[in-house]
Amino acid sequence: MTQSRPKKQHFVPRFYLENFAISDSSKKIWTYDTQWNRLYGRVARETAVETNFYSFKDEDGQYRDDIEIWLSHVEGKAAGLYSKVLAGEILNGQERADFAMFLATLYARSPSILRVLGETLGAEVESMMNFITADRKRFDDSVNQYISQTGKMMSEEIKDRIFNGLRDKSKYALVVNRNAMLQAAIEASERLARIFFQMGWVTTKSKGPGLITGDSPVVQHTAPGKFHPVFGGGGFLRLENFVSVPLSPQHCLELYWDKDYDSGVMSLTADRVRDLNRERAIFSDRFLFSSIKDDGIRNLGQKYKDEGLKVVVSGPGRIAPIKVKGRMGR
Numbered sequence: 216m217t218q219s220r221p222k223k224q225h226f227v228p229r230f231y232l233e234n235f236a237i238s239d240s241s242k243k244i245w246t247y248d249t250q251w252n253r254l255y256g257r258v259a260r261e262t263a264v265e266t267n268f269y270s271f272k273d274e275d276g277q278y279r280d281d282i283e284i285w286l287s288h289v290e291g292k293a294a295g296l297y298s299k300v301l302a303g304e305i306l307n308g309q310e311r312a313d314f315a316m317f318l319a320t321l322y323a324r325s326p327s328i329l330r331v332l333g334e335t336l337g338a339e340v341e342s343m344m345n346f347i348t349a350d351r352k353r354f355d356d357s358v359n360q361y362i363s364q365t366g367k368m369m370s371e372e373i374k375d376r377i378f379n380g381l382r383d384k385s386k387y388a389l390v391v392n393r394n395a396m397l398q399a400a401i402e403a404s405e406r407l408a409r410i411f412f413q414m415g416w417v418t419t420k421s422k423g424p425g426l427i428t429g430d431s432p433v434v435q436h437t438a439p440g441k442f443h444p445v446f447g448g449g450g451f452l453r454l455e456n457f458v459s460v461p462l463s464p465q466h467c468l469e470l471y472w473d474k475d476y477d478s479g480v481m482s483l484t485a486d487r488v489r490d491l492n493r494e495r496a497i498f499s500d501r502f503l504f505s506s507i508k509d510d511g512i513r514n515l516g517q518k519y520k521d522e523g524l525k526v527v528v529s530g531p532g533r534i535a536p537i538k539v540k541g542r543m544g545r
Contacts, residue, residue, distance in 0.1 A: 220270075220278060220280055221280060221283050221284075221287075222266050222267055222270075223264050223265075223266060224264065224265060224266070224267065224268040224269050224270065224283050225262075225263050225264055225268075226263050226264075226265060226268050226269075226324065226325070226326055226430060227262075227263035227321075227325075227428075227430055227432065227502075227504070228286075228290045228321070229259045229260060229262075230259075230290060230293075230294045230297075231290075231321070231428075231432070232244055232259040232262050232263060232428075232504060233259045234297070234462060234463045235427075235428055235461075235463065235464060235504050235505065235506050236258070236259060236506060237256070237506055237507075238424075238506065241256070241258075242258055242259070243256035243257055243258055244256065244257060244258070244259060244262050244504050244505070244506070245504065245505045245506070245507065245508050245512075246262055246263075246502055246503075246504055247502065247503040247504070247505065247512055247513055247516045248501060248502060249496075249499065249501055249502070249503065249516035249517060249519075249520040250501045250520070252513070252516075252517060254508065254513055256508070262504065263430060263502065263504070269282045269283040269286065269324070269397060270282070270283055271393045271394045271397065279394075282397050282401065285401075286320060286324065289313075289316055289317050289320050290317065292313040292314075292316075292317070293313060293314050293316075293317030296310055296313065296314050297462070300314065300418060300462060300468060301418065301462055301463065301466050302418075302480070303417075303418040303478055303479045303480035303481075304478055305416060305475045305476075305477075305478050306416070311412055312408070312412055315408045315409075315411040315412040316404065316405075316408040318407075318408070318411050318433055318458075318460060318468075318470075319403075319404040319405070319406075319407035319408040319410075319411055320404045321432050321433050321460065322404075322407060322431075322432075322433035323400040323401070323403040323404040323407060324400055324404070325430055325431040325432070325433070325500065326430050326431070326500040326501070327430070327431045327498060327499070327500035328400065328403075328431065329396055329397070329400055330500065332396050332399045332400055332403070333391040333396040334391070336391050336395055336396065336399065337389045337391045340389060341389060344381055347381075348378060348381045348382050351378065354374075354378050355374070358374055358377075407451065410451050410452065411458070411470060414457075414458070414470040414471060414472055414473075415470065415471045415472070415473040415474050415475045415476065416468060416469075416470055416475055416476070417468075417469050417470075417471070417475070417476040417481055418462070418466060418467070418468055418469075418479075418480050418481070419466070419467045419468075419469060419480065419481045419482065419483040419487075420465050420466050420467075420480045420481070420482065420483055421465050421467075421482075421483040421484075421485070421487075421488050422465075422485075423465070424463075424464030424465055424506050424507060425464065425465075425485070425488045425492070426461045426463070426464050426465060426466070426467060426488055426491060426492065427461065427464075427492050427495055427496075427503055427504060427505040427512055428460075428461045428495060428503070428504050428505075429495040429496070429498070429499035429502060429503045429504060430499050430500050430501060430502045430503075431495070431498045431499050431500060432460050432461060432495070433458060433459075433460045434458065434459055434460070434494045434495065434498050435450075435451055435456055435457075435458055436456060436457050436458070436459060436494065437453075437455075437456055453472075454472045455472075456472070457469060457470060457471045457472070458470040459491055459494070461491065461495070464505070464506040464507070465483075466480070467483060467491060492512070492515060493515065493519070496515045496516050496518070496519040496520075496522075497519045497522045498522075499516070499519075503515075503516050
């Protein structure tokens, strides 16, 4: 009997979401859809799911599930360590490496980061095409190189049509290959895991169940007054920056460029909870998740629904539209 493939895929891990479920027997999670301003409750199995979100078709038209399977292995290792992190235990060695990889994938696999990666890849292609078509001789040299490498011939009429077509940005849109976008996310995860491993970890806890999460659970914070109008926050390696990820309605893991804090859980103030929730709303692509039904969370999502990560593409002349596949209906 052929084993069925995992078509329904979580863009936020199921086991992670289960930590934000309502404490009663329903085990539902409140989902705040900021795009449509909707609120509904579902169990984790039915939350943050999309068909073939991490899968893509190969040249034979068959779905490749390698990334979804790999993510499942990463999640499985992290799930076994989750209670330790909630308790404030400082992980070391392989356990720390495994949880760091989970945090890295939680960041890089998110819809907003995938969108940004896709738009960035598209912008790079657009820049290269602008460079090639800015000069006819440069374009002809590139085409001749392609013919030499592939053996495929091309008439002068076809060359003219391609050249003129590429220079008219109104005639086409760039569609980013889903496989390229996912591979870029995996490569980013591997680099980020090494960074997270080296940072200092501390688990914090609030008095009540006030923390929310979202479809972009891991957020990089820029120290107050350190955001540059051109260079932004400076990235994960900037010593003043830190990282946060809610672990439950009461727990949050924070990473700093400092030594590990002593084992145990540090207190999380009400003001700090509000700040962390605001950051989740700002960087979410569409969804916020919570263990409580609250109009304040709905309002927070609506306030910041147009914020978050963006790629600005600029250059001489018009820019062709860049389309990224698999953006949860957006």
